[in-house]
Amino acid sequence: MKQKWLFFNAATFLVLTLGSAGLAYAQNGQVLGKAQSITGDRFRYSVKTPRGANIYAVNRPSAGMLAAIDRGLTDLFAVARKNRYSRRLSFGDYSIFIARADRQKDSRGTYSPDIAVGAAQYAGSEYDQGGYVYAAGMVVAFNPGAFVIAEHTQNFQRVSDVVRFEGEHLVLYHNDRGRYSQTADHSQGGGHPILQ
Numbered sequence: 001m002k003q004k005w006l007f008f009n010a011a012t013f014l015v016l017t018l019g020s021a022g023l024a025y026a027q028n029g030q031v032l033g034k035a036q037s038i039t040g041d042r043f044r045y046s047v048k049t050p051r052g053a054n055i056y057a058v059n060r061p062s063a064g065m066l067a068a069i070d071r072g073l074t075d076l077f078a079v080a081r082k083n084r085y086s087r088r089l090s091f092g093d094y095s096i097f098i099a100r101a102d103r104q105k106d107s108r109g110t111y112s113p114d115i116a117v118g119a120a121q122y123a124g125s126e127y128d129q130g131g132y133v134y135a136a137g138m139v140v141a142f143n144p145g146a147f148v149i150a151e152h153t154q155n156f157q158r159v160s161d162v163v164r165f166e167g168e169h170l171v172l173y174h175n176d177r178g179r180y181s182q183t184a185d186h187s188q189g190g191g192h193p194i195l196q
């Protein structure tokens with residue numbers, strides 16, 4: 001995903017990564033800065049899901065959100081193993097940013113919390129809203145694997161689906177780079193699920 005990198009905020013960087021060390025320390029700060037630049041949000045809460053995925057959120061995440069994220073990752077790991085992929089199949093390998101939704105409903109009025117992101121390669125496509133597109137989720141970084149989704153208060157099955165779908169890009173990146181390249185850009189056609 002083509003996103004410009006911004007300077008990360010030093011204060012938030014320290015709060016969220018205090019206690020970790022070395023390389024991971026710097027990488028997490030860069031990933032946080034990138035998530036902030038994509039969403040314009042402040043991720044003030046740092047928690048882990050019951051299964052151990054790393055969560056950064058604008059509001060204190062509900063138990064429903066955390067359980068849905070774990071279910072999505074569980075489904076992702078199962079279908080990845082079916083495809084004989086073995087790398088990055090631990091909950092702790094994933095950092096998920098829960099952003100403020102930029103819309104609550106889609107154009108048909110269906111509950112669909114999404115984030116607005118720069119149109120980039122989708123400019124001029126049917127998705128283009130005038131320089132931005134609404135996305136259910138977006139990959140933020142590959143090391144550590146990170147993506148952003150919107151906060152939900154209902155329909156948590158959608159959260160599980162989005163987690164599984166964004167996670168597909170990360171699993172493919174680390175296990176099958178050719179297939180990753182073929183499926184990363186949805187403006188070229190194709191969507192999720194990629195892995196069957």
Ligand SMILES: [Zn+2]
Pocket residue numbers: 165166169184186192
């Ligand atoms: Zn995708």
